[in-house]
Amino acid sequence: MNNDEQQLEQQRLDQVMTEITRQQKEGQQQLTRAHEETSAVQKNYADNASVNTFEIDDAMETNAQLQQQRQLVYLAVTNETTIGQQLDQLDQLHKSAYFGRIDIKDTDEDHPDTLYIGTFSLTDANQNFLIYDWRAPIASVYYNGTLGSVNYSTPAGRQTTNLTKKRQFTIKNGQIINMFDTNETVGDEMLQAVLGQQNDAVMQNIVATIQKEQNDIIRDTTSDLLVVQGVAGSGKTSAILQRIAYLLYHSRTATEHTLQADQMVLFSPNRLFSHYISEVLPSLGERNMRQVTLADFLTQRLQGLNVETLFERYEADAAQTNSLFPDVRDYLESPASVNDLSTYCQNLTPAELRFNDVLLDGRLFFTKETIAAIYASQPDTMGTPAKFLATKNTLIKQLKARIRSEAKADWVNEALDNLDTEHYHNLLGKRLGTFKNVDAELKYAARLIVRRQFEPIYDALFNNYFLDIYRQYDHFLQQVHPQSVDAEHWAMHEQDFDTDIEYHRLGLVDAVPLLFIRDLITGGGQNRSIAYLFIDEMQDYSLTQMCYFKHAFPKAKFTLLGDSEQALFNRLQTPTDLLNHLASAFSAKHPNLITLNRSYRSTKPITEFAKGLLPNGDQIQAFNRPGDLPRIFMRYNETDTLAVTRQLAQREVAQSGTVAVLTKDLTAARIVYRELHSHVNVTLLNDTDRTLPSGVVVLPVYLAKGLEFDSVIAYDVSQQNYPDDSAIGALYTIASRAMHHLILVSNGPVSPVISTIQSQLMMIEHVVKES
Numbered sequence: 001m002n003n004d005e006q007q008l009e010q011q012r013l014d015q016v017m018t019e020i021t022r023q024q025k026e027g028q029q030q031l032t033r034a035h036e037e038t039s040a041v042q043k044n045y046a047d048n049a050s051v052n053t054f055e056i057d058d059a060m061e062t063n064a065q066l067q068q069q070r071q072l073v074y075l076a077v078t079n080e081t082t083i084g085q086q087l088d089q090l091d092q093l094h095k096s097a098y099f100g101r102i103d104i105k106d107t108d109e110d111h112p113d114t115l116y117i118g119t120f121s122l123t124d125a126n127q128n129f130l131i132y133d134w135r136a137p138i139a140s141v142y143y144n145g146t147l148g149s150v151n152y153s154t155p156a157g158r159q160t161t162n163l164t165k166k167r168q169f170t171i172k173n174g175q176i177i178n179m180f181d182t183n184e185t186v187g188d189e190m191l192q193a194v195l196g197q198q199n200d201a202v203m204q205n206i207v208a209t210i211q212k213e214q215n216d217i218i219r220d221t222t223s224d225l226l227v228v229q230g231v232a233g234s235g236k237t238s239a240i241l242q243r244i245a246y247l248l249y250h251s252r253t254a255t256e257h258t259l260q261a262d263q264m265v266l267f268s269p270n271r272l273f274s275h276y277i278s279e280v281l282p283s284l285g286e287r288n289m290r291q292v293t294l295a296d297f298l299t300q301r302l303q304g305l306n307v308e309t310l311f312e313r314y315e316a317d318a319a320q321t322n323s324l325f326p327d328v329r330d331y332l333e334s335p336a337s338v339n340d341l342s343t344y345c346q347n348l349t350p351a352e353l354r355f356n357d358v359l360l361d362g363r364l365f366f367t368k369e370t371i372a373a374i375y376a377s378q379p380d381t382m383g384t385p386a387k388f389l390a391t392k393n394t395l396i397k398q399l400k401a402r403i404r405s406e407a408k409a410d411w412v413n414e415a416l417d418n419l420d421t422e423h424y425h426n427l428l429g430k431r432l433g434t435f436k437n438v439d440a441e442l443k444y445a446a447r448l449i450v451r452r453q454f455e456p457i458y459d460a461l462f463n464n465y466f467l468d469i470y471r472q473y474d475h476f477l478q479q480v481h482p483q484s485v486d487a488e489h490w491a492m493h494e495q496d497f498d499t500d501i502e503y504h505r506l507g508l509v510d511a512v513p514l515l516f517i518r519d520l521i522t523g524g525g526q527n528r529s530i531a532y533l534f535i536d537e538m539q540d541y542s543l544t545q546m547c548y549f550k551h552a553f554p555k556a557k558f559t560l561l562g563d564s565e566q567a568l569f570n571r572l573q574t575p576t577d578l579l580n581h582l583a584s585a586f587s588a589k590h591p592n593l594i595t596l597n598r599s600y601r602s603t604k605p606i607t608e609f610a611k612g613l614l615p616n617g618d619q620i621q622a623f624n625r626p627g628d629l630p631r632i633f634m635r636y637n638e639t640d641t642l643a644v645t646r647q648l649a650q651r652e653v654a655q656s657g658t659v660a661v662l663t664k665d666l667t668a669a670r671i672v673y674r675e676l677h678s679h680v681n682v683t684l685l686n687d688t689d690r691t692l693p694s695g696v697v698v699l700p701v702y703l704a705k706g707l708e709f710d711s712v713i714a715y716d717v718s719q720q721n722y723p724d725d726s727a728i729g730a731l732y733t734i735a736s737r738a739m740h741h742l743i744l745v746s747n748g749p750v751s752p753v754i755s756t757i758q759s760q761l762m763m764i765e766h767v768v769k770e771s
């Protein structure tokens with residue numbers, strides 16, 4: 001590219017920078033004014049709120065005034081926040097104003113239009129666009145199009161134009177560092193530069209270098225079930241996050257409804273991951289969506305029970321202490337069990353319902369026989385949830401009647417007499433002074449006292465605690481006889497379930513079926529406000545769990561992303577099979593499958609090595625970033641293996657940003673930690689950790705899901721630890737976490753999964769075997 005061209009672009013950039021600086025100054029002044037305004041209304045509100053509202057006559061008036069002032073505070077704070085957000089965006093534009101330029105020419109125009117693409121839009125005082133937001137409809141041309149005729153979607157339909165130039169920039173603080181024209185989607189040169197950098201502790205946005213297939217995921221607004229199968233490091237997580245930013249941006253410009261960040265839920269693999277991705281959306285000017293791990297979700301829905309986590313199950317599998325039979329597990333994790341559960345709940349006879357007594361302070365309030373009789377008296381034509389609801393309403397009516405009669409009891413009068421004025425006023429709250437006469441007021445107050453006393457009963461009814469879900473599920477286990485499961489295995493599983501419940505424990509395979517039963521009987525458990533649900537690392541979820549999510553979030557569109565090769569827990573399933581299964585289970589109208597085969601995270605030698613671990617890794621394309629070959633250090637006893645791991649960790653941490661020692665399980669992670677901790681700054685991570693500390697981290701592979709490190713040391717990849725093909729998923733996950741350096745250490749011969757890799761793809765360092 002010639003120098004004149006660069007000079008012209010620099011001049012244009014200088015003008016944009018002048019406009020950014022002007023708007024920053026103006027924004028600062030507005031912020032100062034808005035802040036003064038907020039402080040003033042807040043002070044006014046605080047002064048009034050502290051006025052004594054105890055005198056009844058004043059109370060009503062003060063309340064109305066306070067409401068009004070609260071509204072003023074809200075408006076002032078919102079205004080200040082909006083100005084603050086605009087300033088943040090200007091600050092970001094000041095650092096890097098834009099990254100792309102497209103020249104487009106419509107057929108009826110003589111000259112092309114030149115558009116610049118950046119992280120946010122910027123207009124001048126005359127509303128001319130100086131920068132277009134990367135999410136604007138026309139910006140898709142930048143990511144998708146090669147020169148020539150191109151299409152893009154707009155709210156008014158599909159448009160066609162002619163792309164005559166595509167230019168990429170690297171801009172830092174007002175200076176063009178690099179620029180070039182390209183015909184590719186987004187040139188490799190720029191990606192090289194981005195990917196070659198050291199890892200930050202948190203993930204960065206990728207808007208400057210989004211690739212075409214990733215763009216398809218980000219801008220898909222038509223599918224109700226979008227499944228993405230992407231190899232390790234192909235940008236699945238990145239695509240979800242930019243997709244969320246895209247959907248939020250577009251809903252703001254759409255007329256029918258506005259999507260809020262809290263109407264989107266992301267199921268993430270662990271808490272470390274949640275923190276790792278937490279900065280991406282804010283860097284794009286958006287609020288984060290809700291995030292939840294499967295363990296948190298289940299714990300929240302099954303309060304009072306200790307639900308087995310994926311990690312506990314993985315540890316139990318690895319240590320072969322899991323008593324779960326594979327046929328039982330396969331059945332409970334398959335859509336067949338969901339069908340059986342649903343048929344079971346539909347056909348339940350009244351005698352088969354299992355109820356709990358409802359107690360107040362240890363005394364019977366409603367017996368289970370009473371509840372069963374109410375249920376049995378409902379018309380046969382009603383479905384199970386309708387009968388259940390009618391039973392609940394009858395119980396609530398009876399409770400209210402009991403409250404009315406109990407309000408006349410002596411203890412209630414006594415309790416009322418013992419209340420001082422302040423407590424009495426607090427009891428009546430807003431109703432104070434609204435009654436016709438004193439008698440009516442006292443009657444109301446008496447009922448309130450009883451209602452408080454009976455609150456636990458109301459809670460129990462409201463939350464459906466009168467259904468004994470444990471015995472109900474146990475009944476289901478006794479009733480169904482799945483053909484695919486050995487009868488003895490099934491009977492033993494039922495016994496294990498009973499024992500677990502006695503100890504307030506619940507196996508992961510039973511958690512979702514139990515929830516299904518509860519929801520299908522009570523008609524509850526559904527959240528209709530969630531519009532989008534995203535699952536990262538979907539290969540670690542069972543079909544039963546996914547069907548439950550569909551039931552629990554019936555209005556949500558689903559985006560599921562994963563890599564079947566990284567399956568640590570489940571058997572492999574081809575992406576097409578998975579899509580077909582889910583599309584039929586979800587009754588999806590617009591299912592879509594997108595495959596990502598190019599891997600961006602690791603250097604080429606690391607990706608080539610990781611590919612070698614897979615029986616059919618050929619489809620994986622390595623991004624052409626140079627680096628060292630993976631190295632394998634062979635040792636022949638544990639002491640030497642640990643010693644070399646320590647030396648390597650010390651060496652790596654001196655050169656690299658983030659260094660992780662990844663182990664097969666927690667026991668091995670503890671052993672490595674003990675070896676390292678007096679020599680180097682090291683942290684042992686577990687599943688409650690939320691942030692990645694600096695220095696060396698030691699963690700089992702399943703906690704490293706979704707994360708990446710500059711340097712990875714795989715601890716003890718020996719044959720003994722990873723004896724057969726079942727280890728492929730774990731070893732591939734470990735290797736693909738490394739961005740720049742991958743080192744493996746082995747105590748004795750390496751796993752057969754590694755020994756089949758071509759020798760030129762790695763460097764092996766032996767020490768002479770001691771006799």
Ligand SMILES: Nc1ncnc2c1ncn2[C@@H]1O[C@H](COP(=O)(O)OP(=O)(O)OP(=O)(O)O)[C@@H](O)[C@H]1O
Nearest residue numbers: 206209210211232233234235236237238600601706
């Ligand atoms: N288009 C892109 N431009 C720049 N960096 C990218 C791009 N796509 C992916 N990356 C980078 O590659 C790395 C891997 O991306 P990401 O974590 O999203 O992949 P993934 O498919 O979710 O990986 P895994 O399944 O292995 O966890 C990240 O550092 C991400 O920033």
